[in-house]
Amino acid sequence: MRNRLAIIGAPSSAGAYAPGQEKAPAALRAAGLLDLLSERGIPVDDHGDVPGFRWRADKANPRAMNLGTVASVAKASADRIAAALASDAAVLVLGGDCTVELGTVCGALRATQSVGVVYVDLDTDLNTPESTQDGALDWMGVAHMLAVEGAAPELTRLGPRVPMLRPGQMLFFGNDNVEPFERKLIDELGIAEVRLKEVVADPSGAAEAVVKGWARQFERLLIHLDVDVLDYLDMPLAEDNRRNIGLRFDQLTASLRALLRAPNWTALTVCELNPDHGESDGSTLRTFAEALADALASSPRWRSG
Numbered sequence: 001m002r003n004r005l006a007i008i009g010a011p012s013s014a015g016a017y018a019p020g021q022e023k024a025p026a027a028l029r030a031a032g033l034l035d036l037l038s039e040r041g042i043p044v045d046d047h048g049d050v051p052g053f054r055w056r057a058d059k060a061n062p063r064a065m066n067l068g069t070v071a072s073v074a075k076a077s078a079d080r081i082a083a084a085l086a087s088d089a090a091v092l093v094l095g096g097d098c099t100v101e102l103g104t105v106c107g108a109l110r111a112t113q114s115v116g117v118v119y120v121d122l123d124t125d126l127n128t129p130e131s132t133q134d135g136a137l138d139w140m141g142v143a144h145m146l147a148v149e150g151a152a153p154e155l156t157r158l159g160p161r162v163p164m165l166r167p168g169q170m171l172f173f174g175n176d177n178v179e180p181f182e183r184k185l186i187d188e189l190g191i192a193e194v195r196l197k198e199v200v201a202d203p204s205g206a207a208e209a210v211v212k213g214w215a216r217q218f219e220r221l222l223i224h225l226d227v228d229v230l231d232y233l234d235m236p237l238a239e240d241n242r243r244n245i246g247l248r249f250d251q252l253t254a255s256l257r258a259l260l261r262a263p264n265w266t267a268l269t270v271c272e273l274n275p276d277h278g279e280s281d282g283s284t285l286r287t288f289a290e291a292l293a294d295a296l297a298s299s300p301r302w303r304s305g
Contacts, residue, residue: 003302004043006084006091007034011052012073014066015099015137019055020274021239025094027275028292031285036293042302047084050076052096063129064152070099070137071154077103078158082110085220085266090301095271097138097239098125099155101224104269105145106159108220116218117145117165118210118259120173121226122196122246126182128152138272142170148185167191171214173207173255174199174229174247196246203251207258220266223259227273227288237288239274249291256295265299 009025029046037044050073058065077093081104084091093104098121108115119125125142130150132139137155144155147163156162167189176196178186186193192214199206215221227238228246235249247255260268270292278284 004045004087004089005037005296006089007044007046007094008077008080008084008091009049009094010073010077010096010100010103011049012069012096012100013055014053014069014073014097015141016055016097016239016272017134017136017138018239020276021095021097021272022052022054023275024096024270024273025049027285028094028273028289031282031289033289033293036289037296040293040297042293042297045089047080050080058135061135063133063135064137065135067137067152067154070102071158074099074103074106074155074158078106078110081107081267085111090265090299091267092296093267093269095269095273098141098224098226098271099137100271101141101269102144102155102158102164104222104224104267105164108222108267109159109161109164112219113161114217114219115165115222116169116171116215116220117222117224118171118173118215119175119224120229120252120255120259121175121224122177122229122242123226124172124175124178124182124186126185127179131181132179146170146189169218171210173210176245199247199255200251203247203254204258207255211259211262215262215264218264221262221264222266223256223268225256225268225270227271235284235288236277237273237275237284238277239272241277253291253295257298260295260299263300265301268296
């Protein structure tokens, strides 16, 4: 089963700032993603979606909105991901907001503690309900994986151990928007990072260096892709419309192709894509789906039999 790709949807924007991302799994399928993968020689098994959720204001929990739903979506995702990985398939998780990664990590950890995460994101998501007032949990996912002080136990205890990950198991790739609280944590914990300017200078080379160096120590390598890492003007699909900052689309795809060539790559989670953005005829989303299929096709998994 090693040469098969399991597709799992997590149509939830529970942890987001606003609704929209919950539509992404269905929209990517409608854009032809599964056919695009099959056309490139990747055997695909669609495992469907876990129960989803459309964001709504949680006035009872203003600093950790929709916390219970974020936890339930992550648990359901972890169950399906763990089952797919048990068959030695690779997994493509279609989110949803960034808290979906909690489920990916939990699912991957059930068979081994040797898990590393390359976190492709303009942000580092190291805030906690105590460090920020906006209450959007998709800005806090990594803090909960690392069980940072002030994180919500409902999320830190989702996995088979607390913390789910140790600092040496996380690498930030393309990060640039880092709050002082987060920078202090990165420096104190010694979390590895390849900053935005380094990726811009050599997108494929920066990723290849991660694959040949840091990533080799793990049995399972997980790749988290937050579409917010893109310059919104170059590829307007992210939920956050930051302009003239981030990676160009070609820079992201070059990096992603190199990361997916890692022999221990196990799961790719795509998050924070709002299909209501981009061209109304769906061409922007189709371009993204084609590039995603091309990047996945670069993996040596499909040639290993």
